[in-house]
Amino acid sequence: MTIRLTEHRLFKSILTGFLSFTLALLILFYVNAIISSSGSYPTSLRTILSLSSTSSTIVELPSASERCRQLLGADDILVIVKTGATALRERLPVHFQTTLQCTQHYVVYSDMEEEFEGHHIHDVLSGVSAEMKKSAPEFKFYRDLHENRDRVTEFMREDASVQRKAWRLDKWKFLPIVERALQAKPNAKWFMFIEADTFLVWSNLLKWLSQLDSGKAYFLGLPVTMEGQLFAYGGAGWLLSQPAIQRMTHHMASQDDDYEHFTNKTSFGDLVLGYVLEQAGLRLTGVWPLIQRETPSTMEYTKDLWCYPVVTFHHIDSPDIKSIWDLEQEWLADTQATLLHFDIFNHLVYPRLATKIDDWDNFSHGEEVVLTSDEGFEDCKLLCEKDVLCMQFRFTPKKCTMSHAVTLGWKADPSINSISGWMMERITQIKASVRCEGEKWISID
Template structure:
């Protein structure tokens, strides 16, 4: 018998990852949106199984171009879910790839077709691109598609080729919509909360140069993480592209020796005199199933603020978020800003229980099992109390060890939450929001 106990932790995220994954998988098996599993939005009226699609309203609707950067090795797996969810409400978007093709009636533009022949023949990562130009999608095999899962893989040659797309992507996007006020850049596994993006961008003057995203460093270069999503105003696009074209040979050499295209873009922005403005905590680098809901940095509790994106999202997670967001828009009628806590309270909290059978919550911490005990030295075994020595004998014993050590809970064939502690944590996080006076946007 195997029973695992957790380390002491105040973070709810470790408790939730496996539960959410299991629930989402169940939704898929039940045709995604069964009536008995509708999202429970607080204080909502009685609703139909499928509320009519309600898209957000904004004066910016016709002034934003959403740009999706993808590649042939991942596009069939990751992109189609966008057409069935978020992009239903986006008036204008364009998709750039390394292969010109149509996917479900949507055109993918080759964004690398203007890279110089010198680099297309000398840079090793272009072997995939050259193969695609020669043979099309038929030239791909399992090896060249390897690693196109939610988190990607360094072994996927498409990822190595990706670094060349960023600056040409900006150039093509500006040509596509020269008068757009804003350009929003995402990847196929980035979930864009469109209603919040519209509200967020209203806070900025689009006639000034803005480069917005979640900052990361490689060496001394600060840049907006591409997978999490980033936003650039029209003036900033023009400034950085002018700088790039003036120094194109230098940036080609720089790109050839570096590995991250979003870092190359960040370097171009810095050299052009455009500083990155942080969009944290609104832009997120993880899926909501791997999200730490308790983060509080510089007295800015994430719980209280409004999300713009989640990254590394699977198709089931897309559908779950889209169902929730569709209901939120329909019943809230654009009158309330969607916050992180609303997602937790409506999608996750209803699933929490004091006990679940045949479920492993994947937390990391102290493990109590016959196998683990055998590996311990006599001295280490002697350090365990009698209660701990019997922890693996039953679920009740496991719970007793938890109470004795005042620990939270974790990996087990039978798992659960101490709901009083969960509710107490939620109440404390809600109280922290009061000092923000209703402001959903960090500054």
């Protein structure tokens, strides 16, 4: 009997130990799963099992798109995407997969009405007067486009000048897009205008606008002056508050014909927009580097830039859009911190720098030194080393160009024999010394 009781206790002890071991493994597995995620989650919901001795609870964490849709202020903003039928097939899909998942209200305007990947695309030029459509040379392409609407992709391949014609037609979209935007969401507090190759850091836009008074008439963007006219560079993105868009549309309502003729004799649509807004009593407020025209690869990174939040990039392709959006979602999942230019540099640019990259142009544009035919890349590097502020250099036959800023750049034509180099030790030291005490937003009176 004693032997049987001992065996029974031994069995219970083994069973208890096995259950405790299994429970420990389960806890270790889920803790490891949480830690290894580094604060980011996949696009589908992750379920986490809450272990206790009495019950199990399923906790669902939001997906990336759900997190960014829950941000405060989203209902107050209309995002307007300006594109064209010859560009949207290549450029729009990545926006539908990234930022436009976050925005509660957006509309896409083009030069042809159509359905694309389940989204309605509006023809913003449909309201241009019949007289102007007949007389303005750019509308010859508009008519050709509509006549070939069932074979747009093929139509694009047939004529190498199609994109140039599409660009010329684009100037006609800037004024009607403002009127149509107000009609699309009359109660919006803010109207954010971007192009199909503009990336919008949605979470930063919301944080920025929460600090501004939407009851004031604001026209915000990247200032450019051409032909004596100040205007916002279109591709960088530009913003109108509710009072500003109301004032502009009221002003335009009495002068439609005049502004159509003004557009007809002007080459740039964003210049036309700047002129009309100025006539309506609205002057542009520059907000660089929140809104700017570069990509992470072409940006000049200096100490003056690090701590500013980034709201837009321009001329950006799909892979880069996806990379920045993924980084933004990691930020939201982790601490909901503001994504700074330093963060973009630290995660997307710095890892790609090197002491030497062949067939590469890093856009060094500072001091230029003429070299002899016997001098090469290493001699150029020595010149950069002697200048304590030099961060990078570029060697081409018989020339060395140095720069105090850091830029990644892009691949160069091999025939140019361009070799780029970065002073990695200096750049690493500067990167380690960056301390952003709060975010440097643009103050607007």
